[in-house]
Structures are given as C-alpha cells and as structure tokens.
Amino acid sequence: MAVVYRSWKALTQNAILTRSVSNSLRLYSQKPPAPVVPLVNVEVDDKSGVAVVTLNRPPVNSLNTPLLTELGAAIKNLEDNKSRGMILTSSSDTVFSAGLDILEMYNTPKDQLSAFWTTLQSTWLSLYRSSFPTVAAINGHSPAGGCLLALSCEYRVMVGPKFSIGLNETQLGIVAPPWFVICMRDVIGHRQTELALTTGRLFSAPEALKIGLIDSMVSNKAEAMAEAQKFITQFAKIPPLARKLTKESVRGEGIRYMEDNMIDDLQIFMDLVTQPKIQKGLEMYLATLKKK
Numbered sequence: 001m002a003v004v005y006r007s008w009k010a011l012t013q014n015a016i017l018t019r020s021v022s023n024s025l026r027l028y029s030q031k032p033p034a035p036v037v038p039l040v041n042v043e044v045d046d047k048s049g050v051a052v053v054t055l056n057r058p059p060v061n062s063l064n065t066p067l068l069t070e071l072g073a074a075i076k077n078l079e080d081n082k083s084r085g086m087i088l089t090s091s092s093d094t095v096f097s098a099g100l101d102i103l104e105m106y107n108t109p110k111d112q113l114s115a116f117w118t119t120l121q122s123t124w125l126s127l128y129r130s131s132f133p134t135v136a137a138i139n140g141h142s143p144a145g146g147c148l149l150a151l152s153c154e155y156r157v158m159v160g161p162k163f164s165i166g167l168n169e170t171q172l173g174i175v176a177p178p179w180f181v182i183c184m185r186d187v188i189g190h191r192q193t194e195l196a197l198t199t200g201r202l203f204s205a206p207e208a209l210k211i212g213l214i215d216s217m218v219s220n221k222a223e224a225m226a227e228a229q230k231f232i233t234q235f236a237k238i239p240p241l242a243r244k245l246t247k248e249s250v251r252g253e254g255i256r257y258m259e260d261n262m263i264d265d266l267q268i269f270m271d272l273v274t275q276p277k278i279q280k281g282l283e284m285y286l287a288t289l290k291k292k
C-alpha cells in the first residue's frame with residue numbers, strides 16, 4: 001500500500017512539475033492579455049460637473065447584460081456623487097444603440113434570460129428616475145431599446161437628417177412592454193404612440209422632430225453635445241430637491257408601474273419570448289440582419 005501511495009504521490013508531483021513547466025512555457029509564448037475595454041465610458045467635466053456617459057460596445061451598442069450592468073453602475077455612481085447632469089451618447093458615428101441584443105433573447109437558457117431582463121428593468125428604472133438632469137445626444141440610429149434609452153432621458157438632441165429612431169418591436173413580431181409604451185406616450189402623446197407602435201414605425205430625424213419624439217435636430221455630434229450641455233446648464237439655479245421630486249411626480253406612472261410589476265413583467269417577458277413562434281421570428285430577423 002505504501003509503495004502504491006509513494007508511486008501515486010511521485011506521479012502526481014511529476015504531473016504538477018510538468019504542468020507548471022508547460023504553463024510557464026505557455027506563458028512565455030502567449031501574447032499579453034488584451035486590455036479590458038469598458039462598455040460604458042464616463043467622463044466628468046471638471047468645470048460644469050456634467051458627466052458624459054458613452055456607450056461603447058461596437059459595432060452597434062446592442063444592449064446585453066454586461067453593457068446594461070455597467071450602465072446601471074455608472075448611473076448609481078453619478079447618483080452617489082450628486083452629479084450635476086448626464087449626457088448619454090455613443091462612441092459610434094452611425095449608431096446610438098441598436099436596442100436590446102437579440103442574441104440575449106434568442107435560444108438563451110432561462111436563468112440568463114431572466115438575468116438579462118431584470119438587469120434591463122433596474123438599469124432603466126435608475127435612468128428614468130435619476131435625480132440629475134439627463135440628455136440623450138443621439139448621434140446615430142436608435143431603434144427599439146435604443147429609443148427607450150433616449151425616451152428615458154429628459155431631453156433628446158439628435159444628429160440628422162439621416163438617422164432613424166422609434167419603437168419598431170412589432171416589426172420583429174415582439175411586443176413593446178407597457179413601460180416602453182408609457183415612455184413613448186409621455187413624450188409624443190397617446191394617438192401618435194398607438195400609430196407608431198402598432199406599425200413599428202422608425203422615424204427619420206426630421207419626422208421625429210415633427211412629432212416631438214426628439215426635441216432638437218442638429219448636424220453633428222459636437223453640436224449635439226453643446227446643446228445637451230446648454231439644456232443641463234438651465235438647472236444650475238433650480239434647487240435639486242425640488243427638481244428631483246417634481247421629476248418623480250411627473251414620471252410617477254412609469255416608476256410605479258415598474259416598482260409594482262417587476263416580477264409579473266419578468267414572467268410575461270419570459271413566457272412570451274420563449275414561445276417557439278417568437279424564437280423563430282427572432283431567428284429570421286437575425287438572419288436578415290446578417291445577410292445585409
């Protein structure tokens with residue numbers, strides 16, 4: 001028995017030695033690890049105290065769980081540091097955000113699907129009810145979840161005329177949840193929301209301006225940033241607590257909807273999105289995006 005033990009021990013020690021030599025060799029031959037690039041960049045201007053939060057998930061800033069988690073953490077950080085305001089924009093020249101990452105909803109294990117949706121719910125709520133002023137500087141296309149992010153800010157400046165924005169969910173065979181609808185309705189009104197959502201219409205920037213989906217159209221990102229700063233500056237003289245409570249009051253319906261229905265909303269999402277028919281629709285939509 002002792003012999004067996006000794007030889008087993010020798011064997012394992014030998015294996016450990018071999019493994020550590022080969023690991024070191026592998027380390028020498030490996031490239032240095034790629035730097036971890038944040039999916040969300042935050043830069044706070046020293047003078048104005050305004051934070052520029054830039055979505056940075058090429059190519060199209062589709063919203064997956066890690067990006068939404070980082071965005072939620074960035075907003076919490078600004079909240080904790082009593083931020084003067086936030087401008088949400090994109091590192092891409094052509095896309096603000098392509099909306100929810102369809103790969104997070106297609107053929108996804110249930111626990112991941114659930115984590116994805118709850119992250120979206122909580123990040124959305126923290127943006128929608130943030131105490132500081134928020135502006136979306138929409139410097140590219142902004143369909144579906146991208147439009148939701150923009151609608152959740154207090155002011156929207158969009159680079160035009162060639163980019164589009166809207167809640168196009170029905171075109172994909174999916175349904176914009178009630179809190180998406182509330183956001184849209186509060187910005188463009190009941191009638192326009194019904195027309196826009198049932199048809200899944202994407203609006204060009206000039207069309208969006210006409211129905212009030214965006215507040216202003218500019219011709220490049222620099223102009224968008226300048227206008228966003230200007231919007232935030234007007235709050236310098238407004239007492240922050242009065243501003244925050246007023247915003248919460250105006251946005252009460254959306255806030256209460258989410259607070260009271262988080263679990264039901266998750267359940268409805270899970271039931272709907274896992275239906276074979278919806279999965280097939282998402283598969284076909286992904287294929288058309290890839291074929292382009």
Ligand SMILES: CC/C=C\C/C=C\CCC/C=C/CC(=O)SCCNC(=O)CCNC(=O)[C@H](O)C(C)(C)COP(=O)(O)OP(=O)(O)OC[C@H]1O[C@@H](n2cnc3c(N)ncnc32)[C@H](O)[C@@H]1OP(=O)(O)O
Nearest residue numbers: 062098099100101102141144145175177268269272289290
């Ligand atoms: C209570 C609950 C009730 C109901 C719940 C039920 C259902 C759930 C509702 C869920 C709501 C969802 C909202 C969404 O946000 S769904 C996403 C909708 N998004 C879109 O329709 C946009 C699709 N993308 C585009 O139109 C174009 O990509 C875009 C105009 C943004 C940019 O065009 P461009 O030419 O610049 O890029 P592309 O070549 O098209 O794309 C580059 C690569 O990126 C991939 N891609 C694009 N968009 C997405 C996406 N949203 N998700 C995942 N991947 C995406 C695209 O396939 C290309 O990939 P490769 O070919 O390079 O591999």
